[in-house]
Amino acid sequence: MAALVAAGWWPAMAGAAEWNRLAFEAKTFEDVLKALGGVDAKASGDVVLVAPEIAENGAVVPLQISSRSPATDMLAVLVEKNPNVLAAVFEVPEGTVADFQTRVKMAQTSNVFVLARSGGRYLYAVKEIKVTLGGCGG
Amino acid sequence: MANPMKVRAAVDGDTVLVKALMSHVMETGRRTNDKGETIPAHFIQQVTVTHKGRVVLSAQWGTSISANPFLSFRFRGGAKGETVKVAWVDSKGDSRTDEAIIT
Amino acid sequence: MTWRMRGLAAVAVLAAASAVSIVAAATDAEDHAADEIRKYRQMLEDGNPAELMEMKGEALWREARGPTGASLEACDLGLGPGVVAGAYAQLPRFFADTGRVQDTESRLISCMVALQGFTPVEATRDWYRPGSDLEALVTYVATQSKGMPIRVPVSHPEEARLLAAGGELFFRRSGPLDFSCATCHSQDQRRIRLQDLPNFLNPADARASMVTWPAYRVSQSAVWTMERRLIDCVRQMRWPEPAFGSEAIVALQVWLQHQGEGGELQSPGIKR
């Protein structure tokens, strides 16, 4: 895959085939963890989620996710109360900083988890983000 | 055909800061149109960023990523004038590749 | 406000007096919510998807399109044919060739009809759909006024007429909720739910608001132009849908831009 991308060419379906359907269709944190190859995960201060506590709209919730654990090779974002819990998985190659900004949709107020894999261990941080209604009813 | 992305890459200390805005509906498959019909899911599944033939980021996304996605991150080893390529593939097999010169 | 006190039932006076004690208690929670919303907005500022529409709009502006196969590069947005920089900051304005005061949307449509040979129906088709050509063109035109002060001309009699009408329309109440624009936008420091409401009677507020349009609305996944914004305000007031490009919508824009005169455009904005 990487080689194909590097060559500037890839068959369109190749990427889709590798997509981790099992993980993205999972309905719980535990099932996502399992689908990503983990058994259990530990809360860790090395994993950081920067996000507003209140989102003005659930369609776009800005997040900064990072891990200070040196051997971090994967970061994932999970929104507990979304129909499909897993939002994104970032593979972190050597030389790339384990620190990303992305934006997720939230169907309702929910816990948001950042899950990191570091040296084969799974670590997480969690924060509740409140999703609020707009005023005009639109 | 998919609309172009906006990609920026700039040297930031010993890293290159990459920012990408992608034009995509990111449909969840759970919304209905004004006739009450379900709008089929249509979302970016795979994002790959390369620099000088090396993958500097490989991401998989689900339906929870917001419409017109924004992504920002940093990698080491890039220099001014070099090219960063961002590519995505979505759930319908559509794809798009755009690039930026590191400034 | 003495009239307010007259003729009031005694209970109403009591009710108003006891409301004061509640205000302090509500403030801490409100402050915290306001801080978090500010953080939310700050985090959104970097990476505004409206930039994608700006790119699309610029391509559309330069592309030879329509029955005549012409680009819009000869379009006169008020500062002469082909001058885009600064044009948005001075719209709406009167155009002698159409005999009307036009906003950015309606002027672009005139150009699409005159230069590219589109029919008015073709030029306005699906204008309100996210990602529409018009949305892109307006975004492009507006961003070319970034950093420039809003200064709409009001010296032509037609401009003056719409300025006066816009001011009246702002206060016009009707419909099942008795709403007018002024219901939400005539007091300082007000919010609807958590959304800050600019007070358009206060020039500082009017400037701060008007400089942020057009804006990407995250709740809509689309850039909203001022026409779109105003037509939706009318919808939210539960009025029927005003005609796109109608004088009423242009008049409101003349008045709003006039209230916001001098504000330096930051287009495109990003909002809830």
Added chain:
Amino acid sequence: MSVRRRLFGLVAVAMLASSSMAGASDSVTDAIVREAFATATPEEWRDRLAQDDAQALCSRHRNLPPPEVAAQILESQRATLRLPDDGRLMGDWRAGEKLASIGTGGHIGRIQPDPPGRAKGGNCYACHVMAPGEVAAGNIGPSLTGYGRLRGNTPEMQRYTYEKIHNAQAFFPCSHMPRFGHNGWLTPKEIADLVAFLLDPASSVNAGR
């Protein structure tokens, strides 16, 4: 035309929501409004665009009517007050809480109309802080947190609260608050539910702290 003469003319058509544009207002915006809404149906004109006397007067005076106009509005609006037929002024506070959150219903037009029959709410939270647990509350109107705890729920308070929601302008001429009952936006039962949301000691509005 003097305000006073206008007023007499308006009193003659008082409360006729179907009064024509020309009859309700002679402002310079009339032609502009007619053009903008040229495709509106006669029903939409009657229910949504034509102004009754209070709307026309408040528009004309930019919501700051001089004393004699304010008194006139107060009088005409007090005359509209109606209590529910069954006499129940306080309903179910939980139903009221729900209504206070609903901001949808009644949108028309081509772009984003509500589906037919979509619930209409009072959308009180758009403008008022109410239950302390709801952070997304507006402030166009005063905070109503602890409303019943501070005022009690005597029959007089129930009646005042009901009437205030029914027609705010019977108390505050040109109030920004919709005349929910008078305009038929909320039913008497729904208003009673909102009264309960405000006054019932068990309501989240009155939760102690």
